[in-house]
Amino acid sequence: xxxxxxxxxxxxxxxxxxxxxxxxxxxxxxxxxxxxxxxxxxxxxxxxxxxxxxxxxxxxxxxxxxxxxxxxxxxxxxxxxxxxxxxxxxxxxxxxxxxxxxxxxxxxxxxxxxxxxxxxxxxxxxxxxxxxxxxxxxxxxxxxxxxxxxxxxxxxxxxxxxxxxxxxxxxxxxxxxxxxxxxxxxxxxxxxxxxxxxxxxxxxxxxxxxxxxxxxxxxxxxxxxxxxxxxxxxxxxxxxxxxxxxxxxxxxxxxxxxxxxxxxxxxxxxxxxxxxxxxxxxxxxxxxxxxxxx
Numbered sequence: 453x454x455x456x457x458x459x460x461x462x463x464x465x466x467x468x469x470x471x472x473x474x475x476x477x478x479x480x481x482x483x484x485x486x487x488x489x490x491x492x493x494x495x496x497x498x499x500x501x502x503x504x505x506x507x508x509x510x511x512x513x514x515x516x517x518x519x520x521x522x523x524x525x526x527x528x529x530x531x532x533x534x535x536x537x538x539x540x541x542x543x544x545x546x547x548x549x550x551x552x553x554x555x556x557x558x559x560x561x562x563x564x565x566x567x568x569x570x571x572x573x574x575x576x577x578x579x580x581x582x583x584x585x586x587x588x589x590x591x592x593x594x595x596x597x598x599x600x601x602x603x604x605x606x607x608x609x610x611x612x613x614x615x616x617x618x619x620x621x622x623x624x625x626x627x628x629x630x631x632x633x634x635x636x637x638x639x640x641x642x643x644x645x646x647x648x649x650x651x652x653x654x655x656x657x658x659x660x661x662x663x664x665x666x667x668x669x670x671x672x673x674x675x676x677x678x679x680x681x682x683x684x685x686x687x688x689x690x691x692x693x694x695x696x697x698x699x700x701x702x703x704x705x706x707x708x709x710x711x712x713x714x715x716x717x718x719x720x721x722x723x724x725x726x727x728x729x730x731x732x733x734x735x736x737x738x739x740x741x742x743x744x745x746x
Contacts, residue, residue: 496722502712503719511716516680516693519702519710523717529683529692530666530724533600533676537665541605541612542658548609549616549654554642572610579607580671588675595677598687603675604668608661615657619650652736659732663725669696695721 514522548568556564583603587593623646631641647654677691684690698717702710 499715499718499722502715506712507716507719511713512720515682516698516713519705519707520713521680523695523698523713523720525680525682525693526695526698526717527720529676529694530696530721532597532683532692533604533672533694534662534666534724534728536597536601537604537608538658538662540601541608541661541665544605545609545612545658545661546616546654548613549620550642552613553617553620554638554646568610568613571606572614576607576668577670577674579603580674583671584674593687594689595675595691596686596688597676597683597690597692600672600676600692601687603671604665607668607671608665611661611664612654612657615660616650616654619653619657620646622653623649655732655736659728662728666721666724666728667696669700672696695724 511522512527513524515524516522516526548564552561552564580603583599583606587599587602588595593599627645627649628641631645636644672694676694678697679691679693681692683692695717699714699721701714702717703714705711
């Protein structure tokens with residue numbers, strides 16, 4: 453009887469310890485989440501409170517003139533850069549991830565992964581300076597859309613490649629084995645099974661990469677320059693405006709209108725990033741429904 457009582461006591465002590473440890477872990481998780489969410493909400497609220505009271509349609513539809521006017525040229529330039537990076541970096545990054553996950557083996561795979569990780573760790577201003585020396589100066593492209601696109605694409609390709617590789621590796625082996633049993637070849641399995649299952653991770657990586665590219669200033673200062681004219685599709689000798697330039701430059705100007713435009717540009721950047729996230733969630737949800745129905 454005494455032994456049973458002692459065993460029950462030990463079990464009770466262990467149970468209380470587990471509950472205490474679980475409660476402490478949950479508390480730490482909540483605190484960590486609050487440390488991320490609260491500053492983010494505060495930043496968005498501060499920017500919105502500065503921008504929205506003075507925001508008007510003319511800010512979006514009027515080109516900049518000196519330290520005044522609107523942000524039409526910056527908005528168009530940012531959208532053009534975002535689309536270009538999505539196409540260039542998205543294609544190269546996804547193809548690289550597919551190669552690393554499906555075909556690269558041994559030393560080749562190790563070297564390529566190591567090079568990708570090193571490239572991801574290079575500061576953006578260094579990448580921008582290399583783009584300036586190589587494309588703007590050596591290739592005589594001048595400040596241009598093409599130089600900016602290539603520089604930003606080089607920066608974010610490692611992120612897309614890594615998320616694509618990881619997403620493809622997480623596809624259940626049973627899916628692939630079942631497809632092989634049905635007689636599908638490697639290409640058919642990749643297109644119909646692996647890529648569909650990995651789509652949420654691939655899209656998430658692409659959106660993160662675009663958010664990084666949209667928020668960069670230093671690489672574009674070195675390669676795209678700046679212009680208050682509306683951008684065109686010329687890849688060389690075509691400087692263009694972008695929202696991060698307005699945020700960085702106009703805030704330090706003595707003009708009240710310029711400072712207001714910097715807050716407007718910051719708010720529009722937040723809206724753009726939220727739109728990208730929303731679009732990615734919609735794409736992933738539709739792909740998931742299609743996969744389940746299939």
